[in-house]
Amino acid sequence: MTKRLFPLDMDEDTLAALNDSIDRFVRQFHRSTATAPPRWPEPAAEDLAALLKPPTEDGRAPDELLAHIATALRSGIEWSSGSIMCFVPGGGLPTAALGTYLATATNRYVGLAMLSPGAVAIEHSISNWLCREFSMPSSAIATATTGASMATLHALVAARQSLGGDFDDGVVYTTGQAHPCLRKAAFIAGLPSRALAEVPMTDTGQMDTDAAGRMIHRHREEGRRPFMIAATAGTTGMGAVDPLGEIADLADEFGLWFHVDAAYGGFFHLTETGRRELAGIERADSIVLDPHKGLFLPPGYGYLITADASRLTEVFSASQAPVLADLATNLDLPDYCDFGLELTRDWRGLRLWLPLHLHGVSVFRAVLDHHLQLAQRLYDRLAEIDGMVLWGRPALSIVPFNVRGWSEAELAGLVDRIAAEGRVLVSTSRFKGQLILRACILHFRTTAEDVDRLAETLQRFISSTGAGRSALRQ
Numbered sequence: 001m002t003k004r005l006f007p008l009d010m011d012e013d014t015l016a017a018l019n020d021s022i023d024r025f026v027r028q029f030h031r032s033t034a035t036a037p038p039r040w041p042e043p044a045a046e047d048l049a050a051l052l053k054p055p056t057e058d059g060r061a062p063d064e065l066l067a068h069i070a071t072a073l074r075s076g077i078e079w080s081s082g083s084i085m086c087f088v089p090g091g092g093l094p095t096a097a098l099g100t101y102l103a104t105a106t107n108r109y110v111g112l113a114m115l116s117p118g119a120v121a122i123e124h125s126i127s128n129w130l131c132r133e134f135s136m137p138s139s140a141i142a143t144a145t146t147g148a149s150m151a152t153l154h155a156l157v158a159a160r161q162s163l164g165g166d167f168d169d170g171v172v173y174t175t176g177q178a179h180p181c182l183r184k185a186a187f188i189a190g191l192p193s194r195a196l197a198e199v200p201m202t203d204t205g206q207m208d209t210d211a212a213g214r215m216i217h218r219h220r221e222e223g224r225r226p227f228m229i230a231a232t233a234g235t236t237g238m239g240a241v242d243p244l245g246e247i248a249d250l251a252d253e254f255g256l257w258f259h260v261d262a263a264y265g266g267f268f269h270l271t272e273t274g275r276r277e278l279a280g281i282e283r284a285d286s287i288v289l290d291p292h293k294g295l296f297l298p299p300g301y302g303y304l305i306t307a308d309a310s311r312l313t314e315v316f317s318a319s320q321a322p323v324l325a326d327l328a329t330n331l332d333l334p335d336y337c338d339f340g341l342e343l344t345r346d347w348r349g350l351r352l353w354l355p356l357h358l359h360g361v362s363v364f365r366a367v368l369d370h371h372l373q374l375a376q377r378l379y380d381r382l383a384e385i386d387g388m389v390l391w392g393r394p395a396l397s398i399v400p401f402n403v404r405g406w407s408e409a410e411l412a413g414l415v416d417r418i419a420a421e422g423r424v425l426v427s428t429s430r431f432k433g434q435l436i437l438r439a440c441i442l443h444f445r446t447t448a449e450d451v452d453r454l455a456e457t458l459q460r461f462i463s464s465t466g467a468g469r470s471a472l473r474q
């Protein structure tokens with residue numbers, strides 16, 4: 001047997017040397033992103049085969065492994081680029097990576113307060129900050145999840161409890177623009193597919209609350225049990241904000257759980273404009289947020305704010321398990337494992353705590369406010385392009401658009417041509433069955449130049465083809 005390159009318990013110098021090579025690699029990566037294309041070509045077959053190889057018995061040299069990772073990074077979308085306006089970009093703040101490093105290097109378990117009260121206090125400080133930001137009552141708690149999909153599942157299961165054990169006749173209200181994670185959550189929660197009632201939308205993609213009221217009323221008459229209404233505060237496709245105040249009124253009137261999916265749009269609440277657009281969100285029973293979108297963190301970090309934390313413990317309380325007995329503490333800190341599905345998880349809070357404390361909250365407010373302004377700028381630039389179809393001023397930072405008279409194949413071709421040019425990226429969605437294009441501004445590196453470059457690119461491609469005519473059909 002060959003000598004192992006690295007024992008599990010390494011001496012300080014070996015660990016430091018390893019740390020240095022990774023640090024050098026990351027610095028080189030950050031430098032390279034300045035000139036990287038927003039989208040890399042597909043990986044070569046032999047590279048992919050190499051990446052799929054299993055681990056070796058005897059270990060490998062760090063340089064070899066880092067070269068491997070470098071290969072992996074030269075494919076797909078370059079999420080570090082400010083020119084990406086496809087899907088919902090996040091950014092990946094370098095300081096969040098350092099927070100994650102600190103959290104995992106120090107190896108604290110934050111599921112139970114007694115086991116790491118100090119770490120849990122840090123985790124809880126973020127929870128409290130979020131609850132205060134959204135003017136939640138003192139009974140509220142914010143729980144970290146891996147993302148909005150997981151947070152939505154928690155909210156739906158907590159809301160479903162009001163139906164008791166037999167919930168086949170339960171109904172949840174939402175629009176066709178709601179994120180598919182709600183449907184997934186309903187399926188996992190054991191609700192039948194008819195439990196999701198699709199409320200009609202206005203021409204700009206918001207929930208039609210009059211129609212919702214009529215549906216709820218009718219379902220009740222039919223003996224079904226409406227229990228939740230799910231609004232979206234910034235739809236992923238259109239960036240539309242459902243009328244939160246009116247939906248809160250409906251929820252009050254009919255005794256429904258008022259859920260707000262603010263995965264994309266929620267953190268605009270940190271700005272004055274955003275607070276206006278999201279008015280009514282503070283009346284929610286649950287709010288879903290994604291720091292890995294609106295606070296520019298790397299993937300894997302969502303939040304669920306629940307106005308009445310006891311609705312979560314009713315479902316998820318875990319500290320009663322025999323192996324966890326005698327772990328109570330008199331400290332006024334939560335046992336987070338009682339508020340969600342995960343028992344053992346990472347000290348996720350530090351990933352957000354470090355950037356917030358290091359940069360200061362005002363930096364995030366300023367960048368988000370800038371994004372709202374950039375979206376208005378993009379809207380104005382697009383409105384000048386002949387043949388451009390728009391859906392009114394953006395409420396937040398997603399601008400949906402279309403070209404008059406173009407077929408779906410032509411629109412999809414436009415997205416590909418923009419990508420092939422390699423200066424900026426947008427993506428598609430659907431609204432009322434129709435393919436649309438959309439630009440989402442939510443990367444801390446995105447500038448006015450990126451936005452202008454997108455407008456210029458669109459102008460050039462559209463005028464060379466002609467709106468109302470066909471590029472492919474000739």
Ligand SMILES: *Cc1c(COP(=O)(O)O)cnc(C)c1O
Pocket residue numbers: 088146147148149150179181232234235236261262263264290302
């Ligand atoms: C991204 C998104 C989700 C899903 O969030 P994940 O963090 O990817 O699980 C849900 N709702 C909306 C509005 C989103 O934009």
